[in-house]
Amino acid sequence: MKSAASIDWLTFSIKGETDPHAIVKRYLRIDPALFVDHPHGKYGYQRSMSFGNIFVFHDPAPDRIGDMGVCVSMSGSGCRTFEAHTTLHSKDDLTTPFLRLVEQLHADENVNVSRVDLALDDTEGYLDLEVIAAAVDENTINSRIRKRRVVKGYDGTIKDGTTVYIGAEQSDFRIRIYDKAKERYKPTEPEYNKHWVRFEIVMRGDNANGFVNALVNTDDLGLLASGILNDKIAFIERTETNITRCEVCKWWTDFVDSVANIKLVIKEETQHRLLKSIDWVKRQIAPTLSLINDAKGFFMIREILAIGTSKRTRQQQAILDDYRNSYYIDTRQATKAWSEQDGCTDQILLHVPVRSVYPD
Structure with missing residues (x-):
């Protein structure tokens, strides 16, 4: 497998619910006793409980309008905690229990998925961050997404990773491309210099719900992910004035083709x-x-x-x-x-x- 995928963020809310412990049992299948209660919240909720970057928000503020119910939000590390501790098993031993969770959420008419991030990992060398950053500077990108930004980090005079953002920060669809090895490891560790580029797709609102709907209705996540990429963005060789007539870069075509063969898997094991x-x-x-x-x-x-x-x-x-x-x-x-x-x-x-x- 030349590329791999994992869910790297998930936020959903359940209308008509008030008991966060019941939500943890029913949907996450994790022991609620593992969670710590907090007298503060987020997203308009006054209280929360958390375990390993899994947050469950409850008790909406009095000035909030509508049925907010209970909200569950998992960051990337929270997603790995879920995979490590849930008793919601997958259909086989190869895929993540996230598939079962997504099926459960999709089947419940009271559930709204407000954010889901799909992380595509390239460990084969298809994606070169410097080439991608240059494409942003030179406008050799065919996409309806207008906002683009490149952030280069340094540790003293030594380059410490590049991150490319395509899409506005709070938009319903945003792409983030960065060096996962440099984020994960220390410069003294041998893995620090290995090729591990993460291509992250952040989907909110209708895009998030649309992805969930498509995911539960397909047996081929790879084709779904590659279809999203083909619809949203392409890196091109500037050979024509009309950008739609320009030839797509071979490295990008190779990466999208590799994505077409992936499955949703557990990529990062979390220590108990x-x-x-x-x-x-x-x-x-x-x-x-x-x-x-x-x-x-x-x-x-x-x-x-x-x-x-x-x-x-x-x-x-x-x-x-x-x-x-x-x-x-x-x-x-x-x-x-x-x-x-x-x-x-x-x-x-x-x-x-x-x-x-x-x-x-």
């Missing part, structure tokens, strides 16, 4: 929140624990753990439960493997990923 906590403890707390162990012995560590267990919050317990539900614990194999090391008889848990699912 519990594993992130373990990494944090190793970085920040491990030296202090080692001091306590050397000064007071492991019994003091056990006492600290007991205090921590008694003070565990509802959300922390929910994170543990979600982790346990996401992994099958095989203590027999682990105990055998552990006992073979240094003659230790204590048990260690071996985790093999298996996600439990809701029945259809």
